[in-house]
Amino acid sequence: MKVIAERPKSLTDLQFTYCPGCMHGVAHRLIAEAMDELDMRNNMMGVAPVGCSVFAYKFFDCDMAEAAHGRAPALATGMKRARPDMHVFTYQGDGDLAAIGTAEIIHAANRGEHITVFFVNNAIYGMTGGQMAPTTVPGMKTTTSPYGRDENDIGYPIQACELLATLRAPYFIERVSLLSPQEILKAKKTVYKAMKFNKEERGFTFIEFVSTCPTNWGVTPAEASNWARENMLPYFPIGNFRDKSKEEGEAK
Amino acid sequence: MGEKVLMKGNEAVAEAAIRAGCRLYFAYPITPQSELIEYMAKMMPKVNGTFVQAESEVSAINMVYGASGCGRRVMTSSSSPGISLKQEGISYIAGANLPAVIVNVQRGGPGLGDIQPAQGDYFQATKGGGHGDYRNIVLAPSTVQEFADMAGLAFDLADKYRNPVMILSDGLLGQMMEPVEFKPQKTKEELEELDRQHYEWCMYPNEDEPNHHHHEINSLEIDPLVLEKHVEKLSEKYDEIEAKEKRFEKYNIEADNEVLVVAFGTSARIAKSAIDELKEEGKSVGLIRPITVWPYPYEAISEAMTDKVKKVVVMELNLGQMIEDVKLAVNGKLPVEFLGKVGGILFTPEEAKAKILENL
Missing domain, CATH: 3.40.50.970 (Thiamin diphosphate (ThDP)-binding fold, Pyr/PP domains)
Structure with missing residues (x-):
């Protein structure tokens, strides 16, 4: 019998705790597949955040640490410095990375820590029940922006890739989306690339996933994808913001 | 070396x-x-x-x-x-x-x-x-x-x-x-x-588990019954530390001590100067200096409260914090007096001596 599809070895057999239609499971799978394909699992340490993906430390089948809210890049720094022969990644949401953890992500990126940061942006705080995120788009209603985000009062959404691309040290920065099967397949290639750079100790690598939250947005998964395409992508354009491998003359 | x-x-x-x-x-x-x-x-x-x-x-x-x-x-x-x-x-x-x-x-x-x-x-x-x-x-x-x-x-x-x-x-x-x-x-x-020494629990593949390693470093237990067990386990560890790791210094602790001073760190240094001067003047004052301030050496203080000790004097560079632990050790059996200094200012050996003399 030929195996056509199976669970990546880098994921445990625990059932995900995510809502129906949530893209965290897809993002997990892309990362796990890259870990399998690059044979990195036995030398991998990951850091889970606070947020919906707080239990990621149970889902990835490698060494895992659970960080305080926003502190994953600091933990990852300590881990990579403690065990330079290991590979390290963090998995963070928008509140975690772009609000409470802004200092940690900016300085880990600025030091050029040899880690990969996976940033899942769905414009809302999911686990605490749908509050405004630093990436909530103008006009978007959440439980703490009940009249819609007013950019004159609370500012515009933070664009993490653009912000980090002002720093010299990062090796690779790219924003991808998880809004359709085609986009997911494209994202898979980007994840593989970043993980390969991680394995090769190239430097700091960063991937932002534009994602959705059907539960807290109060829509179906299909409607969520359409809404994100229309409302999030204008603020979070898909594309590469840094690829030093091209500067090094090894374009793929 | x-x-x-x-x-x-x-x-x-x-x-x-x-x-x-x-x-x-x-x-x-x-x-x-x-x-x-x-x-x-x-x-x-x-x-x-x-x-x-x-x-x-x-x-x-x-x-x-x-x-x-x-x-x-x-x-x-x-x-x-x-x-x-x-x-x-x-x-x-x-x-x-x-x-x-x-x-x-x-x-x-x-x-x-x-x-x-x-x-x-x-x-x-x-x-x-x-x-x-x-x-x-x-x-x-x-x-x-x-x-x-x-x-x-x-x-x-x-x-x-x-x-x-x-x-x-x-x-x-x-x-x-x-x-x-x-x-x-x-x-x-x-x-x-x-x-x-930490391979058993830490993140890092080793010779024992060369092909697969999944250790979790974590303080989250979402199930209340599991968290209860976890915190109880921590509590057992703290009990063991309290039983085994209390450290303190006895300074001039004698049967004829009339005042018992309790001070830690820099305060204890200053207290020692005062105690030495008083000794030369024929006055017997003892000092318990907690070296571990947690676990706290309560018993060392109560044991040093021999019959002749009339008062306990606590000296700290604050408004009175360790004094609460000293009072627990004294358990109401003796008056507990306090010499404190704040603002980042040290009390002098003379001030320490004067405070002890007030209570002799």
Whole structure:
């Protein structure tokens, strides 16, 4: 019998705790597949955040640490410095990375820590029940922006890739989306690339996933994808913001 | 080895930490502990160690959390306002059963306070500091030599109990120079053994599990019944530490003591000068100096309350914090008097002597 599809070895057999239609499971799978394909699992340490993906430390089948809210890049720094022969990644949401953890992500990126940061942006705080995120788009209603985000009062959404691309040290920065099967397949290639750079100790690598939250947005998964395409992508354009491998003359 | 060198406390504790096998240090500059971070910046590269100046004390303690989760000896240091910022991380480290060493070179507070020696962080250090039920082992040095010796002790206790250990010093001990004799540098073999001792639980594949490794470093237990068990287990560990690790110094404790002084760290140094002068004048005053301020040596105080002791005098560089523990030890049997000084100002031996004489 030929195996056509199976669970990546880098994921445990625990059932995900995510809502129906949530893209965290897809993002997990892309990362796990890259870990399998690059044979990195036995030398991998990951850091889970606070947020919906707080239990990621149970889902990835490698060494895992659970960080305080926003502190994953600091933990990852300590881990990579403690065990330079290991590979390290963090998995963070928008509140975690772009609000409470802004200092940690900016300085880990600025030091050029040899880690990969996976940033899942769905414009809302999911686990605490749908509050405004630093990436909530103008006009978007959440439980703490009940009249819609007013950019004159609370500012515009933070664009993490653009912000980090002002720093010299990062090796690779790219924003991808998880809004359709085609986009997911494209994202898979980007994840593989970043993980390969991680394995090769190239430097700091960063991937932002534009994602959705059907539960807290109060829509179906299909409607969520359409809404994100229309409302999030204008603020979070898909594309590469840094690829030093091209500067090094090894374009793929 | 065996040779005495004149050093500041901040530098001595850093040198002693390196000799004890600390190869990772993360911190943020703050007065009056700057010589410590500067010493580490200079020396860590020479021993193939890691020095990172973090973007904040919050980040520094979380770097410690990450490195400790990998089973390595790691340290951070700061002074009072910075130690407040580290409390989040210390709570996580305690909750995750991780070893770590934190040095607090205390200064005057609250808020920014000043940069002079103080003991105002006693409550924070010994009663928790961060959120949740947990304990730090807290060591209180009173000389530069003891400050240095406590680095090795702190790492040994941290590793033994997988618990954060704080060295609670102050600006005087950090800045003052005294002769110090160091223990020898741990050998390559000893460092390798230190590395292996945590393989059972830490993140890092090893010869026991070469092909698959999934260790979790974590303080989260979402199921209340599981968290209850976890915290009860921590509690059992704290009970064991209380049973085995209380340390104190008896100074001039005699059957004819009329006053019993209790003081820790720098305050105890000053108290000793007063006690020596009074001894020459024929007055018998004893001192209990807690060396571990958690676990607290309550029994040492109650045992020193012999028949002739009329009063207990507590001396601290704060408004009266350790006095609450002394009162628990005294348990209402004797009056407990207090000499305190705030603002980062030391009381003098004369003031200590006068306070004792008031109560003789």
